Amino acid sequence: MRIKFALAGALAALVAAGAVxxxxxxxxxxxxGYGLVDDSNQGRAARFFAKEVEKATGGKMKVRAIGNASLGSDTQMQQALIGGAQEMMVGSTATLVGIAPQMALWDTPFLINNTKEADALLDGPVGERVKATLEPKGMVGLVYWENGFRNLTNNKHPVAKLEDMNGIKLRVMQNNVFLDSFKALGANAVPLPFSELFTALETKAVDGQExxxxxxxxxxxxxxxxxxxVTNHVYSPWILTVSKKWWDGLTKDEQKVLMEAAKKSREFERQDTRAEAAKALADLKQKGMVVNELSAAEADRMRAKLTSVHASVANxxxxxxxxxxxxxxxxxx
Ligand code: TK8
Structure with a gap:
């Protein structure tokens, strides 16, 4: 019996190698390229993707996962993809809005309530439709990963009510919906690339971020x-994109392998991110952060201010x- 299984296994491996x-x-x-540090959910999933591609191509296609924005900020990498100087990246959909305006859909405050809605919307027809707007602009969107529900941090005082936002100099992504949202809440919103954020916080050029x-x-x-x-004010996706110039030069088999590895990486990344998020708050408290939840009444007041942005996103x-x-x-x- 055991020998039979071993033989079947060896045969399957041979067939697989032959197929490759x-x-x-x-x-x-x-x-x-990606923006976060190597030891992050983004880095772990990028390396997972790289391994999948190498395995599936018998080592022919080598994916170099390069983090820390070493290849540039999100917007710089996007330009490199369009020009064909870089093959692939992962970053926030929010930084793509200047190129593909429909990506702003994902920036709508309180659009998505939970991860079940996020997965269904992003992986369904709406997500496909928004993703497809990248192609005429020189990029191909493969899949969405989870960045996650965004929360507010700052260095001035706990934000317990709407008025506490007044005067907080808050870094936002380079994106008008985020700019408008935080202006509506009374913050002094400053757009900055993620790669400059830590230093900006450290030197107190800005007071907070989300x-x-x-x-x-x-x-x-x-x-x-x-x-x-804890505001959970918006669900933020990441998107895996490749240079269309490069993509168009690949064989059908190569495109298929990349797409399949991307889908596997999506499952891995979402699980990993959710597991980490579930215990991150306790870790952050332990590192000394003072955490507060908004009262239901204050959350509603903020929500009311933010939903005022909905009409402009819809337009x-x-x-x-x-x-x-x-x-x-x-x-x-
Ligand atoms: C990483 C960024 C980051 C995003 C931001 O490159 O800029 O705040 O949340 O994940 O895309």
Whole structure:
């Protein structure tokens, strides 16, 4: 019995190796850039993706996962992809809005309530439709990863009510929806690339920022930020993108391998991110951060201010996409 299984296993391995050889793979190096540190959910998933691709191509395609924004900030890498100087990256959809305006859909405050809604919306027809707007701009979107629900940190005082936002100099992503949202809350919103954020916090050029727990932890923002307010004000996706110039030169087999590895990495990344997020708050408290939850009444007041941004997002992304999104969400709720 055991021998039979061993034989079957060996046979399966041979067939798999043969299948890899029979496919059309060329020796290639893929520079895959990202903004966070190596030891982050982004870094772990990038390395997972790299391994999957190497395995599936029998080592022909080598993916170099390069973090810390060493290849540039999100927007710089996007330009490198468009020009064909870099093959691949992962970053926030929010930094793509200047190139693909419909990406602003994901910046809508309180659009998505939980991860079940996030997965269904992003992996469904709405997510596909938004992703497809990248192609005419010179990039191909593969899959969405989870950045996560964003929360507020600052170094001035705990934010317990709406008025506490007044005068906080808050770094936001380079994106008008984020700028408008935090202006509406009364903060002094300053757009900055993520790669400059730690230094800006450290030198007190800004007082605060907003990001998921995972990033506050991996980027060590707890070293330079005292207060964390649980706001969950928006669900932020990351998106894996490749240079269209490069993609169009790949064989069909290569494109298929990349797409399949991307889908596997999506499952890995979301699980890993959610597991880390579930215990991150306790870790951050232990590192000395003072954490507060908003009272229901104050959360409602902030929500009311932020939903005022919805009409402008709807106009920006188009009423048709906005309506499709609302319809999909209704079905999910
Ligand atoms: C990483 C960024 C980051 C984002 C931000 O490059 O800029 O605050 O949340 O994840 O894309």
């Amino acid at each position: 050889q029979a496919q059309d793979f060329k020796p290639r190096i893929v520079r895959f 990001n998921p727990y995972n990033t506050v932890l991996s980027s060590k923002f707890y070293e330079v930020q005292k207060y964390l307010t 920006g992304v188009g009423q048709d996409l906005w309506k499709q999104t609302q319809d999909e969400l209704k079905k999910l709720r």
